[in-house]
Protein backbone atom coordinates (compact mmCIF):
# COMPACT_ATOMS: atom_id res chain seq x y z
CA UNK A 17 0.00 0.00 0.00
CA UNK A 18 1.23 3.53 -0.83
CA UNK A 19 2.10 5.85 2.04
CA UNK A 20 0.22 9.11 2.53
CA UNK A 21 1.62 12.54 1.68
CA UNK A 22 3.10 14.53 4.57
CA UNK A 23 2.56 18.29 4.43
CA UNK A 24 4.22 20.51 7.02
CA UNK A 25 2.74 24.01 7.23
CA UNK A 26 5.00 26.26 9.22
CA UNK A 27 5.92 29.90 9.72
CA UNK A 28 5.90 32.55 12.41
CA UNK A 29 3.20 32.85 15.04
CA UNK A 30 0.35 35.03 13.79
CA UNK A 31 1.08 34.62 10.08
CA UNK A 32 -2.24 32.80 9.68
CA UNK A 33 -1.32 29.10 9.63
CA UNK A 34 -4.43 28.06 11.57
CA UNK A 35 -6.71 30.30 9.52
CA UNK A 36 -5.32 29.03 6.22
CA UNK A 37 -5.36 25.41 7.38
CA UNK A 38 -9.03 25.64 8.42
CA UNK A 39 -9.96 27.23 5.06
CA UNK A 40 -7.95 24.56 3.23
CA UNK A 41 -9.74 21.76 5.07
CA UNK A 42 -13.10 23.21 3.96
CA UNK A 43 -12.17 22.70 0.30
CA UNK A 44 -14.14 19.77 -1.16
CA UNK A 45 -11.12 18.10 -2.77
CA UNK A 46 -8.94 18.16 0.36
CA UNK A 47 -8.99 15.03 2.47
CA UNK A 48 -6.12 15.45 4.92
CA UNK A 49 -5.82 14.25 8.49
CA UNK A 50 -4.76 16.97 10.91
CA UNK A 51 -2.05 16.19 13.43
CA UNK A 52 -3.20 17.54 16.80
CA UNK A 53 -0.20 18.90 18.68
CA UNK A 54 0.52 18.60 22.37
CA UNK A 55 1.32 21.70 24.42
CA UNK A 56 1.91 22.90 27.95
CA UNK A 57 0.38 26.32 27.15
CA UNK A 58 -2.91 27.21 28.83
CA UNK A 59 -6.00 26.82 26.60
CA UNK A 60 -7.36 30.05 25.12
CA UNK A 61 -11.05 30.86 25.41
CA UNK A 62 -12.96 28.41 23.23
CA UNK A 63 -10.06 26.02 22.66
CA UNK A 64 -11.00 22.38 23.17
CA UNK A 65 -8.70 19.68 24.52
CA UNK A 66 -8.19 16.99 21.88
CA UNK A 67 -9.37 19.27 19.06
CA UNK A 68 -7.13 22.33 19.11
CA UNK A 69 -4.35 20.75 21.16
CA UNK A 70 -3.76 18.05 23.74
CA UNK A 71 -3.19 20.31 26.77
CA UNK A 72 -0.82 18.70 29.27
CA UNK A 73 1.42 19.65 32.20
CA UNK A 74 5.19 20.08 31.83
CA UNK A 75 5.70 16.78 33.69
CA UNK A 76 3.38 14.95 31.30
CA UNK A 77 5.12 16.49 28.27
CA UNK A 78 8.56 15.58 29.60
CA UNK A 79 7.40 11.99 30.15
CA UNK A 80 6.31 11.84 26.47
CA UNK A 81 9.75 13.10 25.43
CA UNK A 82 11.52 10.59 27.69
CA UNK A 83 9.41 7.75 26.26
CA UNK A 84 10.37 8.74 22.69
CA UNK A 85 6.72 9.43 21.83
CA UNK A 86 7.27 12.83 20.16
CA UNK A 87 8.18 13.09 16.47
CA UNK A 88 9.47 16.58 17.28
CA UNK A 89 9.10 19.14 19.99
CA UNK A 90 10.20 22.68 20.71
CA UNK A 91 10.13 25.12 23.56
CA UNK A 92 8.54 28.25 22.15
CA UNK A 93 8.13 31.46 24.20
CA UNK A 94 8.06 29.55 27.50
CA UNK A 95 5.92 26.53 26.57
CA UNK A 96 6.49 23.11 25.09
CA UNK A 97 4.81 22.23 21.79
CA UNK A 98 5.20 18.90 20.02
CA UNK A 99 3.86 16.35 17.56
CA UNK A 100 2.81 12.92 18.87
CA UNK A 101 4.66 10.38 16.72
CA UNK A 102 2.20 7.48 16.77
CA UNK A 103 -0.59 9.32 14.92
CA UNK A 104 1.77 10.37 12.10
CA UNK A 105 3.24 6.90 11.67
CA UNK A 106 -0.15 5.18 11.70
CA UNK A 107 -1.84 7.70 9.37
CA UNK A 108 0.89 7.64 6.73
CA UNK A 109 1.18 3.86 6.92
CA UNK A 110 -2.57 3.62 6.27
CA UNK A 111 -2.04 5.64 3.06
CA UNK A 112 -3.78 8.77 4.41
CA UNK A 113 -2.38 12.26 3.86
CA UNK A 114 -1.51 14.24 6.96
CA UNK A 115 -0.88 17.92 7.68
CA UNK A 116 1.22 19.28 10.53
CA UNK A 117 0.91 22.92 11.56
CA UNK A 118 4.01 23.63 13.62
CA UNK A 119 6.70 26.19 14.36
CA UNK A 120 10.00 26.54 12.52
CA UNK A 121 12.16 24.68 15.06
CA UNK A 122 9.81 21.71 14.90
CA UNK A 123 9.46 21.73 11.11
CA UNK A 124 13.22 21.55 10.66
CA UNK A 125 13.41 18.60 13.09
CA UNK A 126 10.74 16.75 11.10
CA UNK A 127 12.56 17.54 7.84
CA UNK A 128 15.69 15.83 9.18
CA UNK A 129 13.69 12.70 9.96
CA UNK A 130 11.23 12.73 7.06
CA UNK A 131 12.80 14.58 4.11
CA UNK A 132 10.20 13.07 1.75
CA UNK A 133 7.53 15.46 3.13
CA UNK A 134 6.58 18.82 1.63
CA UNK A 135 7.72 21.74 3.78
CA UNK A 136 5.77 24.97 3.30
CA UNK A 137 6.79 28.24 4.91
CA UNK A 138 3.83 30.60 5.25
CA UNK A 139 5.10 34.13 5.26
CA UNK A 140 3.40 37.45 6.09
CA UNK A 141 3.43 40.26 3.51
CA UNK A 142 5.69 42.09 6.02
CA UNK A 143 6.51 42.21 9.74
CA UNK A 144 4.12 45.09 10.41
CA UNK A 145 1.24 42.94 9.11
CA UNK A 146 2.38 40.08 11.34
CA UNK A 147 2.31 42.26 14.44
CA UNK A 148 -1.08 43.70 13.46
CA UNK A 149 -2.47 40.16 13.09
CA UNK A 150 -1.20 39.13 16.51
CA UNK A 151 -2.64 42.28 18.09
CA UNK A 152 -5.90 41.83 16.16
CA UNK A 153 -6.24 38.20 17.33
CA UNK A 154 -6.27 39.54 20.88
CA UNK A 155 -5.12 36.29 22.52
CA UNK A 156 -1.73 37.35 23.88
CA UNK A 157 -0.51 40.14 26.14
CA UNK A 158 1.67 42.80 24.50
CA UNK A 159 4.92 41.44 26.00
CA UNK A 160 4.16 37.98 24.56
CA UNK A 161 3.33 39.55 21.17
CA UNK A 162 6.69 41.33 21.20
CA UNK A 163 8.49 38.05 21.98
CA UNK A 164 6.62 36.30 19.14
CA UNK A 165 7.47 39.07 16.64
CA UNK A 166 11.07 38.98 17.77
CA UNK A 167 11.16 35.18 17.27
CA UNK A 168 9.63 35.76 13.80
CA UNK A 169 12.64 37.75 12.57
CA UNK A 170 14.90 34.71 13.20
CA UNK A 171 12.29 32.29 11.83
CA UNK A 172 11.89 34.18 8.54
CA UNK A 173 15.64 33.74 7.96
CA UNK A 174 15.03 29.96 7.92
CA UNK A 175 12.64 30.20 4.93
CA UNK A 176 15.35 28.97 2.53
CA UNK A 177 15.37 25.59 4.32
CA UNK A 178 11.82 24.90 3.12
CA UNK A 179 10.62 23.40 -0.16
CA UNK A 180 8.01 26.13 -0.75
CA UNK A 181 7.27 29.64 0.46
CA UNK A 182 3.68 30.90 0.34
CA UNK A 183 2.70 34.50 1.06
CA UNK A 184 -0.44 34.79 3.17
CA UNK A 185 -1.62 38.12 1.81
CA UNK A 186 -5.20 36.92 1.31
CA UNK A 187 -6.44 33.67 2.81
CA UNK A 188 -8.18 32.43 -0.37
CA UNK A 189 -5.04 33.09 -2.45
CA UNK A 190 -2.81 31.31 0.08
CA UNK A 191 -5.22 28.34 0.09
CA UNK A 192 -5.07 28.11 -3.72
CA UNK A 193 -1.28 28.26 -3.67
CA UNK A 194 -1.15 25.41 -1.16
CA UNK A 195 -3.64 23.38 -3.20
CA UNK A 196 -1.32 23.74 -6.20
CA UNK A 197 1.59 22.54 -4.06
CA UNK A 198 -0.43 19.52 -2.95
CA UNK A 199 -1.14 18.65 -6.60
CA UNK A 200 2.57 18.82 -7.39
CA UNK A 201 3.40 16.70 -4.34
CA UNK A 202 0.87 14.06 -5.32
CA UNK A 203 2.40 13.89 -8.77
CA UNK A 204 5.87 13.75 -7.24
CA UNK A 205 5.04 10.73 -5.15
CA UNK A 206 3.25 9.18 -8.12
CA UNK A 207 -0.14 9.11 -6.49
CA UNK A 208 -2.25 10.74 -9.21
CA UNK A 209 -0.15 9.96 -12.25
CA UNK A 210 -2.63 7.27 -13.39
CA UNK A 211 -5.38 9.92 -13.48
CA UNK A 212 -3.25 12.11 -15.76
CA UNK A 213 -2.39 9.16 -18.00
CA UNK A 214 -6.11 8.33 -18.30
CA UNK A 215 -6.83 11.99 -19.18
CA UNK A 216 -4.14 11.97 -21.89
CA UNK A 217 -5.45 8.67 -23.30
CA UNK A 218 -8.96 10.14 -23.45
CA UNK A 219 -7.66 13.25 -25.24
CA UNK A 220 -5.76 11.13 -27.72
CA UNK A 221 -8.70 8.78 -28.41
Ligand SMILES: Nc1ncnc2c1ncn2[C@@H]1O[C@H](COP(=O)(O)OP(=O)(O)OP(=O)(O)O)[C@@H](O)[C@H]1O
Nearest residue numbers: 029030031032033034035149152153184185186187
Ligand atom coordinates in the same frame (compact mmCIF):
# COMPACT_ATOMS: atom_id res chain seq x y z
N1 LIG B 1 -4.47 36.77 5.09
C1 LIG B 1 -4.84 37.36 6.23
N2 LIG B 1 -5.11 38.68 6.23
C2 LIG B 1 -5.46 39.30 7.39
N3 LIG B 1 -5.58 38.69 8.59
C3 LIG B 1 -5.30 37.37 8.63
C4 LIG B 1 -4.93 36.65 7.47
N4 LIG B 1 -4.71 35.36 7.83
C5 LIG B 1 -4.96 35.28 9.15
N5 LIG B 1 -5.30 36.48 9.63
C6 LIG B 1 -5.63 36.82 11.04
O1 LIG B 1 -4.38 36.83 11.75
C7 LIG B 1 -4.56 36.34 13.08
C8 LIG B 1 -3.58 35.21 13.31
O2 LIG B 1 -4.00 34.10 12.54
P1 LIG B 1 -3.78 32.60 13.03
O3 LIG B 1 -4.21 32.45 14.44
O4 LIG B 1 -4.37 31.72 12.01
O5 LIG B 1 -2.18 32.53 12.97
P2 LIG B 1 -1.19 31.32 13.31
O6 LIG B 1 -0.05 31.42 12.38
O7 LIG B 1 -1.96 30.04 13.32
O8 LIG B 1 -0.75 31.68 14.77
P3 LIG B 1 -0.10 30.72 15.89
O9 LIG B 1 1.07 30.11 15.26
O10 LIG B 1 0.21 31.66 17.00
O11 LIG B 1 -1.13 29.71 16.27
C9 LIG B 1 -6.02 35.94 13.20
O12 LIG B 1 -6.72 36.97 13.87
C10 LIG B 1 -6.48 35.78 11.76
O13 LIG B 1 -7.85 36.07 11.61
Ligand SMILES: Nc1nc2c(ncn2[C@@H]2O[C@H](COP(=O)(O)O)[C@@H](O)[C@H]2O)c(=O)[nH]1
Nearest residue numbers: 028029053089090097098099117118119122
Ligand atom coordinates in the same frame (compact mmCIF):
# COMPACT_ATOMS: atom_id res chain seq x y z
N1 LIG C 1 7.30 22.62 17.14
C1 LIG C 1 5.97 22.69 17.25
N2 LIG C 1 5.35 23.88 17.20
C2 LIG C 1 4.02 23.90 17.29
C3 LIG C 1 3.27 22.75 17.44
N3 LIG C 1 1.97 23.10 17.51
C4 LIG C 1 1.91 24.42 17.40
N4 LIG C 1 3.15 24.92 17.27
C5 LIG C 1 3.55 26.32 17.08
O1 LIG C 1 3.74 26.97 18.31
C6 LIG C 1 3.59 28.37 18.12
C7 LIG C 1 2.67 28.95 19.14
O2 LIG C 1 1.38 28.39 19.03
P1 LIG C 1 0.10 29.04 19.79
O3 LIG C 1 -1.03 28.09 19.55
O4 LIG C 1 0.48 29.18 21.22
O5 LIG C 1 -0.12 30.37 19.14
C8 LIG C 1 3.03 28.55 16.71
O6 LIG C 1 4.08 28.93 15.83
C9 LIG C 1 2.54 27.17 16.38
O7 LIG C 1 2.51 26.89 15.00
C10 LIG C 1 3.96 21.49 17.48
O8 LIG C 1 3.38 20.40 17.60
N5 LIG C 1 5.30 21.53 17.39
